[in-house]
Amino acid sequence: MAPYASDDHTTAGEADEPRAGRRKAARYVVPVAVMGVAAATIGLVPAIADSGDPDLPEITAQQLVQKIAESDVQRLSGTVKITTDLGLPDLGGLESSLLSGAGRADDGGSSADPSARLTELVSGTHTLRVAADGPDRQKLSLLEDAAEYSLIRDGKDVWGYDSASNEVYHGTAEEGAARGEHRPPATPKDFAEQALKAVDGTTSVTVDGTAQVAGRDAYKLLVEPRQEGSTVGAVSVAVDAETGLPLKFTLTPASGGAAVVDVGFTQVSFARPAASTFDFTPPKGAEVTEDDELGRAAEDAERHGESGRGLAEELGGLGGARGQDGVRTIGEGWSTIAAFDTGGEGLPAAGSGGDAGGFLDSLGDKATGKFGSGTVFSTRLVNALITEDGKVYVGAVTKDALVKAADAGK
Known part of the structure; x- marks a missing residue:
């Protein structure tokens, strides 16, 4: 890490972007x-x-x-x-x-x-x-x-x-x-x-x-x-x-x-x-x-569609190679949100029924706004909003911040 150039503050470098990789993403x-x-x-x-x-x-x-x-x-x-x-x-x-x-x-x-x-x-x-x-x-x-x-x-x-x-x-x-x-x-x-x-x-x-x-x-x-x-x-x-x-x-x-x-x-x-x-x-x-x-x-596993991708990658490509080239950032510092489009149809809507919809309902919370509707998946630190049209917003921010970012993206 480079020495600081002033007594107050200076930029020491950007945070590393997630690395793509077959099995590592x-x-x-x-x-x-x-x-x-x-x-x-x-x-x-x-x-x-x-x-x-x-x-x-x-x-x-x-x-x-x-x-x-x-x-x-x-x-x-x-x-x-x-x-x-x-x-x-x-x-x-x-x-x-x-x-x-x-x-x-x-x-x-x-x-x-x-x-x-x-x-x-x-x-x-x-x-x-x-x-x-x-x-x-x-x-x-x-x-x-x-x-x-x-x-x-x-x-x-x-x-x-x-x-x-x-x-x-x-x-x-x-x-x-x-x-x-x-x-x-x-x-x-x-x-x-x-x-x-x-x-x-x-x-x-x-x-x-x-x-x-x-x-x-x-x-x-x-x-x-x-x-x-x-x-x-x-x-x-x-x-x-x-x-x-x-x-x-x-x-x-x-x-x-x-x-x-x-x-x-x-x-x-x-x-x-x-x-x-x-x-x-x-x-x-x-x-x-x-x-x-x-x-x-x-x-070999990828060629047969059995690569064992992790949960985050399966839920719209979070942290994975899919959509990484199109990642953009919203905000700065602690409120930074990463946003990208998976190019797909998103997740089954909450309450839509079926095995997939019911499972996702149990993991996430329904979110609505000007952007439409989607599902928020939360941990104690990192939250992700995946909209029904396949857009993803993720960061160490609150659900309200993610909805606001999605609304601004419309």
Whole structure:
């Protein structure tokens, strides 16, 4: 992230647009949508340590964001706890598989494929072990009740291993980058960097005292929208006072209640991890799937109309390749809405009857306006309006904001 050019605020870059991909599109729609609308303007309120919190030197919000930008931690190891509560509809456990889409063994993929496994982080509470020794040696392990999934990069080699199925994925860093494959955010740094990519005057950013996280002294950066209509209440980032590394990230909704995303280190060390941490040899008897085999499996599935697209892509192409070329944005900052036309007839009207109509009625809310009628699908953060004529409006905004945008589009 580039240094700030002024004492007040400046644009640090646009939020990344969702990447198209045969099997990857729907899998990342939630993390991308959650973070993609974030923006910030830098306040100059100094941090004053509260009683009982670390007594650290005063710092302005601009200096603290600069500290994050200049952080260059190359070596670390630790444990991360991540809790995500998007308020997705209860589909009896199907929501995770719908979000992950293809890439599992039952649709021609591998259960060790990281593009499928790590989308589990979009729901529930998970414990991760992370380690890094420079940009080319990294390891992330997702700990489960009786199993473990590990993603390891050692130089050009990328390995994924699912101990439950004894399946192995193998690819190279160049292959993954060429297709735009990147794991979803998993550490406080990942989330903080995405949240601070866009910097403008729609947000108040201040320093909100100090704290201790994983035994480290930290400053607390508080990010709050100045605009009405956003479903985001606030973003809080605990920043290591010594290194500038984000240690904890919390996003709370405007509606109140538990955090939508809460991810933080419970233990962290900046010592160099042992070299053996990044060693991996497929266990005896393991099924190894090479990256190019996964690509061919996806192509075969698409040719037969069995690509296993995720729920978001099925509901009008949200986050998917369909209609992406025609995406336009309405508004700015926290009230940004992405709009596109699927080119289809939209969804069955609410109350129209039939299996499809009844199922959609149970998931969404009827919406009407000058644009006509449609259905709003809601989470605690991201809402989407899909009109009967196939137009889609989506953003971290309220239902009223989506209806207003659809009316203005007529």
